[in-house]
Amino acid sequence: MTAGDARPRADRTPTPLTDDARRLLDALLAHDFLGVAELRAQVVRASSTPGCRCGCGTLDLHVPDDVPTVPAGGPAPVEGTVVDADGTPVGGVLLFVEDGRLSRLDITSHGDPLPLPSPDRVTWGPTRWAGADTVRRPARFRRGSTQ
Numbered sequence: 001m002t003a004g005d006a007r008p009r010a011d012r013t014p015t016p017l018t019d020d021a022r023r024l025l026d027a028l029l030a031h032d033f034l035g036v037a038e039l040r041a042q043v044v045r046a047s048s049t050p051g052c053r054c055g056c057g058t059l060d061l062h063v064p065d066d067v068p069t070v071p072a073g074g075p076a077p078v079e080g081t082v083v084d085a086d087g088t089p090v091g092g093v094l095l096f097v098e099d100g101r102l103s104r105l106d107i108t109s110h111g112d113p114l115p116l117p118s119p120d121r122v123t124w125g126p127t128r129w130a131g132a133d134t135v136r137r138p139a140r141f142r143r144g145s146t147q
Contacts, residue, residue: 014047014062020116021048021059025105027119028095031078035070035097042067042102057107057116069100080122082107082114090114093122 017025025043029036042063051058073096080093091109095102107114 012049012060014049017043017046017048018116020118021105023119024093024116024122025095025102027122028076028078028080028093028124031124033077035072035100038068038070038100039076039095039097039102046102048105051104051106052113054113055115056109056113057105059105059116061102061105063101067101070097071100073097073099073103075127077127078124079127080117080124082117082122084121091117093117094127 022043025046026040029040029043045063045067047062048059049062051060076095076097078095081089082091082093084090089110091107091114094104094106094108096104096106098104105116107116
């Protein structure tokens with residue numbers, strides 16, 4: 001299976017994006033950056049599978065092969081900081097693109113696994129560790145990786 005293939009691993013069946021996942025993706029993609037129009041179009045046809053076994057809200061994203069693609073891959077140049085009710089940072093939101101297609105919505109945590117956050121608990125800013133045109137996703141997080 002290639003990274004751009006809409007088929008999931010045999011042990012998981014994709015389901016339509018939940019309203020919460022769609023709202024979070026829409027909030028991230030409300031920012032202007034290279035390829036964002038194509039990524040917005042992909043969200044409309046995306047499905048997902050759980051992206052992690054720890055119980056967090058991370059999703060592997062699946063889009064059909066016939067969607068418009070973007071010229072780059074890696075993390076989107078916008079990332080989110082998840083805050084608790086007191087405004088204390090408790091995690092993050094990263095969106096990855098592989099082979100020009102949505103690949104993973106990564107929910108990180110500073111402690112216990114976080115469920116998919118509500119967009120009103122996320123502040124957005126530039127992805128600090130990504131280049132201007134984005135970078136490659138670390139090998140251990142690529143689909144099909146055995147690391």
